[in-house]
Amino acid sequence: MDLVIQLLLNGIVNGSHYALLGLGFGLIFATTRIVHFAFGSIFTFGAYVAWFVSGYMGAPIFLGLAAGVVVAMGLGVASYVGLYQPLERRGVSPLIPLIASLGLTIVLENLVGIIFGTGARTIDAETSIHFLGPAFFTSIHVWQVVSFLLVCVLLYLFVNYTRYGKAIMAMTDDPEMARVIGIDTARVSILVFALGSALSAIAALLVTLKDGASTHMGFTAVFMGFVAVIVGGVGSLRGAIAGGFLLGLVESLGLWKISTEWQSSIAFIVLFLMILLRPHGLFSLARR
Amino acid sequence: MVRKIIASVMAAGLLAFAGGASAQEKPNDPASYKFGAILAMSGKADWYGKVMSRAIQLAVDEINAKGGVDGIPLEAIIEDHKSGVAKEGVSAMNRLISIHKVQAVLTSFSPPTLAIAPIADEKGILLLNGGGTSAALLKASQNMFHNRTLASDLGLAAVKWAETRGLGDMAQMVWKNDAGESVAASAQPYWEKAGHKVVATEFVELGASNIDTQVAKVRVSNPSWVGLWLFSPESGLAIKKLREFGVKAPLIGIEYTGDIKEIAGSQVEGFEYASDYFTPSDEYPWSRDFAAAYKARYGEDPEFYAANYYENVYVLAEAIRRARAKGGDYWDGRKLISAIRENPVFDSVYGGSMTYQSNGVAKKRVAIFKVEEGKGKFVQYVSLD
Numbered sequence: 001m002d003l004v005i006q007l008l009l010n011g012i013v014n015g016s017h018y019a020l021l022g023l024g025f026g027l028i029f030a031t032t033r034i035v036h037f038a039f040g041s042i043f044t045f046g047a048y049v050a051w052f053v054s055g056y057m058g059a060p061i062f063l064g065l066a067a068g069v070v071v072a073m074g075l076g077v078a079s080y081v082g083l084y085q086p087l088e089r090r091g092v093s094p095l096i097p098l099i100a101s102l103g104l105t106i107v108l109e110n111l112v113g114i115i116f117g118t119g120a121r122t123i124d125a126e127t128s129i130h131f132l133g134p135a136f137f138t139s140i141h142v143w144q145v146v147s148f149l150l151v152c153v154l155l156y157l158f159v160n161y162t163r164y165g166k167a168i169m170a171m172t173d174d175p176e177m178a179r180v181i182g183i184d185t186a187r188v189s190i191l192v193f194a195l196g197s198a199l200s201a202i203a204a205l206l207v208t209l210k211d212g213a214s215t216h217m218g219f220t221a222v223f224m225g226f227v228a229v230i231v232g233g234v235g236s237l238r239g240a241i242a243g244g245f246l247l248g249l250v251e252s253l254g255l256w257k258i259s260t261e262w263q264s265s266i267a268f269i270v271l272f273l274m275i276l277l278r279p280h281g282l283f284s285l286a287r288r
Numbered sequence: 289m290v291r292k293i294i295a296s297v298m299a300a301g302l303l304a305f306a307g308g309a310s311a312q313e314k315p316n317d318p319a320s321y322k323f324g325a326i327l328a329m330s331g332k333a334d335w336y337g338k339v340m341s342r343a344i345q346l347a348v349d350e351i352n353a354k355g356g357v358d359g360i361p362l363e364a365i366i367e368d369h370k371s372g373v374a375k376e377g378v379s380a381m382n383r384l385i386s387i388h389k390v391q392a393v394l395t396s397f398s399p400p401t402l403a404i405a406p407i408a409d410e411k412g413i414l415l416l417n418g419g420g421t422s423a424a425l426l427k428a429s430q431n432m433f434h435n436r437t438l439a440s441d442l443g444l445a446a447v448k449w450a451e452t453r454g455l456g457d458m459a460q461m462v463w464k465n466d467a468g469e470s471v472a473a474s475a476q477p478y479w480e481k482a483g484h485k486v487v488a489t490e491f492v493e494l495g496a497s498n499i500d501t502q503v504a505k506v507r508v509s510n511p512s513w514v515g516l517w518l519f520s521p522e523s524g525l526a527i528k529k530l531r532e533f534g535v536k537a538p539l540i541g542i543e544y545t546g547d548i549k550e551i552a553g554s555q556v557e558g559f560e561y562a563s564d565y566f567t568p569s570d571e572y573p574w575s576r577d578f579a580a581a582y583k584a585r586y587g588e589d590p591e592f593y594a595a596n597y598y599e600n601v602y603v604l605a606e607a608i609r610r611a612r613a614k615g616g617d618y619w620d621g622r623k624l625i626s627a628i629r630e631n632p633v634f635d636s637v638y639g640g641s642m643t644y645q646s647n648g649v650a651k652k653r654v655a656i657f658k659v660e661e662g663k664g665k666f667v668q669y670v671s672l673d
Contacts, residue, residue, distance in 0.1 A: 003508045010500040118334050120521045120547040129532065136507075136533050211497055211525055212551040216332045220497050255501045261464055261491035263501065 015248025022228025040218030046201030076197025233281025331371025418596030
């Protein structure tokens, strides 16, 4: 029973991380329909910039977070304006931005190595350990959950009570119709690339504090974000959150009685099952 | 008559002299000795490629600065197997042979090395491995020599050390690949035969970023000690997580690198590990000079991976020198292999000399280290006999 409680706790913490990634990736994907795989590399960039400011230069962690968020937002916007938008204007098939995104991923990943070096990076932060009955958790775990909840509240308020938030929701429903009714879709796209990238940087800083950063951490991040979105339902932010938590809990609790050598297969199994049983995801039908 | 006899004797002498000259045929020298190195230059484990390629280049530059091998320069061509991808290793090997006409290849990581072994056998290419640790490498090729203690032996050294310490039930965290599993395959039977239990076996993927579940399962198994059959950087993450989650049992592993230290942070204190013993010292000037040159050039202390690949370049240079002494078309992988087998003793940058055994593995000292103040402190040697 001790193990189940610990695994449940791990699942909630990991679920918060995946849900945050799902929100970031899903916001971009649902609004622009661009499969932005370079989201993973921007996540890595955010982690290394935060390390450079807080780990290498010794600045307070909130400054590292701010720097990571700003750089990630800049890269996100630059990738849309410099790469995807010109392709959109030419009316290319959706496959082309996908391929361009993979190319951008490789470029950014190598750039991280060139600028910051290829070794593992950590940020020294004072962490406290807490008990919940027989289960352990650290202050970083708490921050992962709290940050996620905070992001959820802010995003909810932004989406429901601001003009741009409503424009984003209109674009997720029907980009063409949004354009017809006068929404500046290019500007909204820039905004979601900035917002989604900022969320990736928050997740990146927290995971760097928890486990350290490596130049290849982006692949898992974008993959988990992608699975969370597909499982939850494309176009639904609630779905991305549910998908992230489902993934975190299944990945953790699923290994209660199964050998851990199956760990990396679990995300795929969840993805395959959802595609087979509910191809539109958990929440997409509910929204319609 | 006497003249005829003298003439015959002189003719016989000339023939004998000529015969002698043909036995010591003039060596057919290439313009340079091109050799390949297939390393992890990109991907999740590119740290290995970085340190190995640096050491190779350092050795090549040193040898060439002294005039090369018998006046002929060495030239290293570095290829990338993208952190252990077998098919990338095969592509690299084919490029090295068909484009660059190499006769020797320095290889690393078990999966690509296993994949290129049949090609080396078919084309007669010398393989020098300084990083791959899988026990499967032993049977992979007759053309391969290892100056790295295989993972199975390191695992054996680690469990023997645990036995010496009088530790009980073991939990093990195993890298989910050939190298990690070959450690478990040697450590687990030994430990069970010694009358102990293995209370948990948890697998960790190469490049894993989340091992909380594995750590939770190890923790509830309440082991007397934890065997970390992982390599860099996953062992650093495992050390950090195990300690963070309150596992106070001794942690014994098979590697300690800068990345492990970086990730584990202060939690790494007390970590014990079995390893090839590379510690530069004044007792062995070559080890000291190599460490100083490496640090001067790259700003970091060399690890044993760097030492192994640096040493392998010198082994290759010596094998070339010995093969060339026999003359003829000596720049041929098969001739180099014969040169090593005929006299398997080579100078070692670790100190003294090393001898390749009949299975191709150089017998080196395996030692136990304990991390104190961030540095691996020598504890004692472990006999694998």
